[in-house]
Ligand SMILES: Nc1ncnc2c1ncn2[C@@H]1O[C@H](COP(=O)(O)OP(=O)(O)OP(=O)(O)O)[C@@H](O)[C@H]1O
C-alpha cells in the first residue's frame with residue numbers, strides 16, 4: 001500500500017548540496033496560506049504523471065526499491081489519497097458508482113485531498129530530508145479537470161496557489177504513451193482485479209471516452225512544454241525495465257541521486 005512515512009537512513013548531506021532544493025518556491029510573497037510550513041524543505045519532491053495505465057505505480061515501486069537499495073530514505077504516497085481523509089475522498093472520486101459529480105466539485109475534492117496531503121505527509125517528509133515519490137499531483141488536476149473536463153488551466157493554478165501554497169515538485173516524470181495503449185492496460189488490469197475480493201472499484205475515470213483521454217494527454221504535453229525544467233517526458237511504450245532505466249538516468253542527471 002502507500003505508507004505515509006517509511007523511515008530509513010537520512011539523505012541530508014546530498015540535499016544540502018542541491019541547488020534544486022534551494023530554488024523550490026514554497027511560499028510566494030503574495031500568497032502565504034497558514035497551512036504551508038515555514039520549515040525549509042530539504043528533501044526531494046518527485047511526482048509521477050500520465051494517463052491511467054501509463055505505468056506510474058509500476059515505476060514508482062521500482063524506483064523506491066532502487067533508491068532504498070542505495071540507502072536513501074523514501075516515502076511513497078499518492079493522490080487523490082495519501083492520508084486517512086484523502087483516502088475517503090479518493091473513494092468518492094474514483095468509485096464507478098459515484099454519479100453526477102459536477103466538474104467543479106470533482107476539482108474541489110481533488111484539491112481538498114491535496115491540501116491535507118501536503119499538510120500531513122508531504123511537507124513533514126520533505127522537512128525530514130526524505131525523497132517523496134508521489135503518484136499524481138496538481139498536474140493531474142490540470143490535465144483531467146482542466147483539460148479532460150474542460151475547466152481550463154486558470155482555476156487549477158489559482159486553487160494550487162491558494163490551497164497548496166504553490167508547492168512545486170523538484171522533478172515531474174510524465175509517462176507518455178498513446179491513449180489506446182495506456183487506457184487498455186488500465187482496463188486489462190482492472191478486469192484482472194475484479195476477480196480479487198480485496199480490490200477496490202476505482203474505475204470511474206477509466207470509463208471516460210477516447211476524446212476525454214485525448215484532451216488529458218494534450219494538456220499534459222502542454223504542461224511539459226511550458227515547464228521543461230521541471231517536467232521530463234518519458235516514453236512509456238517500452239518494458240517496465242526499460243522505462244525504469246530511463247527514470248534512473250533522469251534521477252542521476254537532474255537530481256544528482
Ligand atoms: N511498461 C509496461 N509494459 C506493459 N505493461 C505494463 C508496463 N507498465 C505497467 N504495465 C502494466 O499495465 C497496468 C497499468 O500499470 P500501472 O498500474 O503501473 O499504471 P498507472 O499509471 O499506475 O495506472 P493508474 O493511473 O490507473 O493507477 C498494470 O497491469 C501493469 O502491470
Ligand SMILES: [Mg+2]
Nearest residue numbers: 056057058135
Ligand atoms: Mg496507479
